[in-house]
Amino acid sequence: xxxxxYKGIDHLxxxxxxxxxxxxxxxxxxxxxxxWLPAVGSVLLSFTNWDGIxxxxxxxxxxxxxxxxxxxxxxxxxxxxxxxxxxxxxxxLIATPFGLFLAVLLDRELRGSRVYQTAIYLPVVLSLxxxxxxxxxxxxxxxxxxxxxxxxxxxxxxxxxxxLWAALLAASWRHVGYIxxxxxxxxxxxxxxxxxxxxxxxxxxxxxxxxxxxxxMAPINxxxxxxxxxxxLRAFDLVWVINKGRNGLELIxxxxxxxxxxxxSRIGFGSAMATxxxxxxxxxxxxxxxxxxxxxx
Amino acid sequence: MSAVVEPNTTAKAxxxxxxxxxxxxxxxxxxxxxxxxxxxxxxxxxxxxYAVLGSFRDYDYTSKHGYFSLGGFTxxxxxxxxxxxxxxxxxxxxxxxxVPAVLLTLFxxxxxxxxxxxxxxxxxxxxxGLFTAANLLPAQALLIPVYRMFRAITVPFWFSDSGxxxxxxxxxxxxxxxxxxxxCAFVLSNYMKALPRELYESAVVxxxxxxxxxxxxxxxxxxxxxxxxxTLEVTWIYNEFFWATVLLQSGDKFPVTSSINNLRGxxxxxxxxxxxxxxxxxxxxxxxxxxxxxxxxxxxTLGATKG
Numbered sequence: 151x152x153x154x155x156y157k158g159i160d161h162l163x164x165x166x167x168x169x170x171x172x173x174x175x176x177x178x179x180x181x182x183x184x185x186w187l188p189a190v191g192s193v194l195l196s197f198t199n200w201d202g203i204x205x206x207x208x209x210x211x212x213x214x215x216x217x218x219x220x221x222x223x224x225x226x227x228x229x230x231x232x233x234x235x236x237x238x239x240x241x242x243l244i245a246t247p248f249g250l251f252l253a254v255l256l257d258r259e260l261r262g263s264r265v266y267q268t269a270i271y272l273p274v275v276l277s278l279x280x281x282x283x284x285x286x287x288x289x290x291x292x293x294x295x296x297x298x299x300x301x302x303x304x305x306x307x308x309x310x311x312x313x314l315w316a317a318l319l320a321a322s323w324r325h326v327g328y329i330x331x332x333x334x335x336x337x338x339x340x341x342x343x344x345x346x347x348x349x350x351x352x353x354x355x356x357x358x359x360x361x362x363x364x365x366x367m368a369p370i371n372x373x374x375x376x377x378x379x380x381x382x383l384r385a386f387d388l389v390w391v392i393n394k395g396r397n398g399l400e401l402i403x404x405x406x407x408x409x410x411x412x413x414x415s416r417i418g419f420g421s422a423m424a425t426x427x428x429x430x431x432x433x434x435x436x437x438x439x440x441x442x443x444x445x446x447x
Numbered sequence: 448m449s450a451v452v453e454p455n456t457t458a459k460a461x462x463x464x465x466x467x468x469x470x471x472x473x474x475x476x477x478x479x480x481x482x483x484x485x486x487x488x489x490x491x492x493x494x495x496x497y498a499v500l501g502s503f504r505d506y507d508y509t510s511k512h513g514y515f516s517l518g519g520f521t522x523x524x525x526x527x528x529x530x531x532x533x534x535x536x537x538x539x540x541x542x543x544x545x546v547p548a549v550l551l552t553l554f555x556x557x558x559x560x561x562x563x564x565x566x567x568x569x570x571x572x573x574x575x576g577l578f579t580a581a582n583l584l585p586a587q588a589l590l591i592p593v594y595r596m597f598r599a600i601t602v603p604f605w606f607s608d609s610g611x612x613x614x615x616x617x618x619x620x621x622x623x624x625x626x627x628x629x630x631c632a633f634v635l636s637n638y639m640k641a642l643p644r645e646l647y648e649s650a651v652v653x654x655x656x657x658x659x660x661x662x663x664x665x666x667x668x669x670x671x672x673x674x675x676x677x678t679l680e681v682t683w684i685y686n687e688f689f690w691a692t693v694l695l696q697s698g699d700k701f702p703v704t705s706s707i708n709n710l711r712g713x714x715x716x717x718x719x720x721x722x723x724x725x726x727x728x729x730x731x732x733x734x735x736x737x738x739x740x741x742x743x744x745x746x747x748t749l750g751a752t753k754g
Contacts, residue, residue, distance in 0.1 A: 160566060166657040170566070173558035173661075177628055178574065180555070184593060184625035185581040191592030202595070252487065260481050268740070269488035272495060275732040275743065277686030279707045284498050284725045286711070286718070293718040295497065298514055323494065328747075335748035376583070384585035387688040391707055403587040410591050411693050417591060424588040435583045439576050442633075 189428055196421035203415075216422035224419065230400040233314055237321070237401070238382035245322035246378050249329025254359065256330070257337040267334070271327040278324065282391035285320040310398025317388055317399060325381065329374060336370035337363070369441045376438040380431055402427055495729070501722035509719060524723035532710050532724055534703070541685055541702035541731075543616055548623040549680045553673060555624065556631035561661050563632070564639035565647065575636060578629035586626070586689050593622065597694060614696055622690050627683065631676050634746075638672045639665060672746075678739045679746035682732050703728050 162170065196216055200209035220227050252270060256263050273281065288295040289306035297303060306316040340363055348358040364371070386403040389395045395404025402423055409420035501514065508519025529535070559578065563571045597612035607615030642665070650660050666673075691705040698709060707728065714720040735743055 161651075163656065169657045170562055174562050174574070177555040177559045177632070178577070180621065180625050181578055181581050181628060184622055185584060185589060186577070188589035188592035188596070189584060192588055195591060252484070255480050255484055258477075258480065260477060260484070262481065262485070266484040266488040269492045271744075272492055272736060274747070275682055275736045276495075276729055277688055277704050277732075279688040279704050280686075280725060280728050283707050283711065283721065283728070284494055286721055287498055287501060287725075288494065290718060290721075293510070293514075295514065323491070327491070331744065331748050380583055380585070384587060386587060390688070390692070391711065403585065406587045406590060407689075407693060410594055411696075417595075420591050424591060427585045427588040431583065431585050431588070435580045438583060439580060442579070443572060443576065 192421050192424040192428060195417055196425040198418060200417050201415075202417040212418075216418040220419055220422045226400045226405055227423070230402050230405050233399070233401050234382060234385070236314060237318060237385050238379060240318045240322060241325050241378050241382050242375075245325040246329050246374060248322075249326040250333050250374075252326065252330045253333035253337055256334060267330070271331050273324040274327045274331065276324065278321065278385075278387040279391045281320050281324055282317070282388040285316070285323075289316050307392050308397070313392065313398045317392060321385065321388055325378075328377070332370060332374055332377070333367075336367045340366050369444070372437055372441040376434045379434045383427060383431055498722045498725045498729075501719050502726045504719050504722075506717050506719045524719045525727070528714070528720050528723040528727060531713055531720070532706065532727075534727055536699070537701055537703045537706045540616075540700055541704070544619055544623070544691070544702050545681060545684045548620045548627075548684045549677060551620065551624045552627045552631055552680055552684075553677060556628045556635055556676075557661075557666060557669065557673075559628070559632040560635035560639050561665055563636045564642070565660075565665075575633055579633045580629070582626060582629035590693060594693065609697075613694060614700065616695075616700065619690055619694050622694065623684050623687060627680055631680065634676060635669060635672055638669060642668055675742045675746035678735055678742035682735050682743065685731055703731075 195209075197211055197213060198209040199212045199215070200206060256267050256270075276284070286294070286307065291297060291303060291305040291308065294306065296306065304312060307313050344362050344366060345358055348362045353361065384403055385401055386395075386407070389399040389401055389404060390407075393399060394408065395401055406420045406423050406427070409416045409423075501509070502524050503520050503522070504514070505519035505521045505523065509516070512519070556578075559574070563575060594613070597618050600612045601610055602612060602615065602617075604610060607617060609615055612618035612621075646664055646668075647660060650664055655663070685702070686704055687702075688704050688707075691702050692708060695701055695705065698706070701709075710721075710724055714724060
C-alpha cells in the first residue's frame with residue numbers, strides 16, 4: 151500500500167545500494183559464521199568419528215554410532231538428562247508459577263509495590279555464575295549460614311544428595327524475578343475493560359484471572375514457556391562455578407563442554423549431545439518466533 | 448536470554464502508575480498481601496544483604512563469635528579480595544571485552560534494523576528470524592565448531608598475542624556480538640518501523656542518501672531504545688560466563704565474571720573474602736540496577752513495543 155505513495159524514497163543510487171548491501175551483509179555474515187555455521191557443524195560432526203587430532207578430512211561418517219554410544223556406554227549421560235529434567239521441572243512447576251503469582255500481587259499496586267518489585271528483581275542483574283558464588287555464603291560447610299543456624303555439617307554444594315537442589319534454589323531465586331518482570335509487563339498490557347466486563351458478569355477475582363486474564367496473555371505465556379525451557383536446557387554457569395558439573399551436578403551442557411575443552415577431546419560424543427540440545431531448543435525457538443512475529447506477518 | 452513481551456506496554460506503565468482503576472479488595476486481604484510481599488521481598492534481598500554485611504566483617508571475629516554477633520567491622524576484606532583476585536586486571540579485561548562488544552552489537556543491529564524497517568523487502572522477516580533465533584540457541588551446542596575454528600584461524604600477533612582467534616579478546620568479542628545482535632536488531636527494527644515515513648520522504652527530497660538518513664535521522668531518533676539496549680547489553684556481556692571461560696584459556700585474559708571460576712578455590716577458607724569478592728563483582732551490575740533501572744527494565748521487558 152505504501153509502495154505507490156512513497157515510490158520515490160525507495161529509489162537507491164548506486165552508492166546507496168552498496169551501503170545498504172553492506173549494512174545487511176556484514177552482520178548477517180557474522181551471525182551465519184558464528185552461530186548458524188557452527189550449528190550445522192555440530193550436527194554434521196555428530197555423524198562422524200573425527201577425533202579432533204587428525205585433519206578433518208580423515209573423519210569418516212559412522213552414522214548414528216555416536217548417539218548409540220552416548221546413550222549406552224557413557225555413564226554420566228542419563229544422570230545429566232535426569233538433572234536437566236529436574237531443573238526444568240523445578241523452574242517450570244515452582245519458580246515460574248511463583249513469579250506469576252508475585253506479578254499478580256504486585257499488579258494490584260498496593261502501597262510499596264515498587265519497592266517490593268525492585269527487591270524481587272534484584273537477582274536478575276547478577277550473572278548466574280555470581281549467583282552460584284554468592285550462595286556459597288549460605289551453603290558452605292564450615293562457615294555457611296545454614297549450618298551455622300542448624301549446627302549441621304552438610305556440604306550443600308558438595309554432597310550429591312543435596313547439591314542439585316541447592317543449585318536449583320539459587321537458580322530459582324533469579325528465575326522468579328525474571329518471570330515476575332515479564333508477567334508484570336504482560337499484566338499491564340491486558341485491556342482493563344476485559345476485567346471490568348468480567349466483574350459486571352459477577353466473576354470473582356480468581357475466576358477473572360484464570361478465565362479472562364491468563365488466556366489473554368497467551369503470547370507472554372508462550373514466551374515464558376520458551377524462556378523457561380531454554381534456560382533449563384542451557385543451564386551451565388551456576389554448576390560450572392560450583393564444581394564444573396561433576397558429582398551430582400552433571401548437565402548435558404557441562405558434558406558437552408568437558409568433552410571438548412577438557413583433556414579428553416571426544417568430538418563425536420560432544421557433537422551428538424550438542425545436536426540433541428539443538429534439536430530440543432529448535433522446537434521452542436520455533437514457538438518463540440511464531441509468537442513474536444505473529445503480528446508482523 | 449532475552450524475551451520480547453506483549454506490545455502496548457510501556458516502561459512507564461511498568462514503573463509508574465497505570466491508568467487502570469485499582470481492584471477493590473477487602474482491607475484485610477490487602478494487608479495480608481502487603482505483608483506477604485514484604486516478607487518475600489526481604490527474603491529476596493537477603494542473600495545480597497548478607498553478602499554485603501559479611502564483606503565488612505573481620506574473619507577472626509566472625510569465626511570466634513559467629514555471624515550473629517555485632518562488631519569486628521573492617522574494610523580489610525575488600526583490600527585482600529581485590530589483591531588476591533587481581534580485580535584491577537580482570538575489571539580492565541571486562542572493560543576491554545564489554546565496551547567494544549556493546550558498541551559493535553548496537554551498531555550492527557542498527558544497520559540491520561534500519562534496512563529491515565526502511566525498505567519493505569520480502570526476505571526481511573526471514574532475516575529477522577535468522578537473527579532472533581541465533582540469540583536463543585544454547586551456546587554449548589555450538590561450542591565444538593566455534594572452538595575448532597578459532598583454534599585453526601591464525602591471526603597476526605599484533606591482533607592477538609596467542610596467534611589464533613582462540614584466546615584472543617577479538618574472538619570473544621565477535622562471538623558476543625554475533626549472539627546479541629539478533630535481539631537488539633529485533634527490538635530496534637520494531638522501533639524504527641514506528642517512525643513516520645514522511646521523515647524519510649522529506650530527507651530524500653532534500654537529497655540525503657541512505658547514509659545520511661541513517662546517521663542524521665534514524666539514529667538520533669532511536670536514542671530511547673538504544674539507551675535501554677545499551678544498559679541491558681552492558682549487563683549481559685559483563686555477566687557472560689560461558690564463552691569467556693572456554694575461549695580464553697589463559698587466566699590473565701579472563702574478565703571478572705569468568706574469574707569467579709578460580710576465586711572459589713582461592714577464597715575457599717574465608718567466607719568474608721567470598722562476600723567481599725561477590726560485592727565487588729556485583730558492583731557494576733548493581734550500579735546499573737540502582738541508577739539505570741528504568742532502562743534495564745525497559746530493555747528486558749519491552750523489547751517489542753510495536754509503536
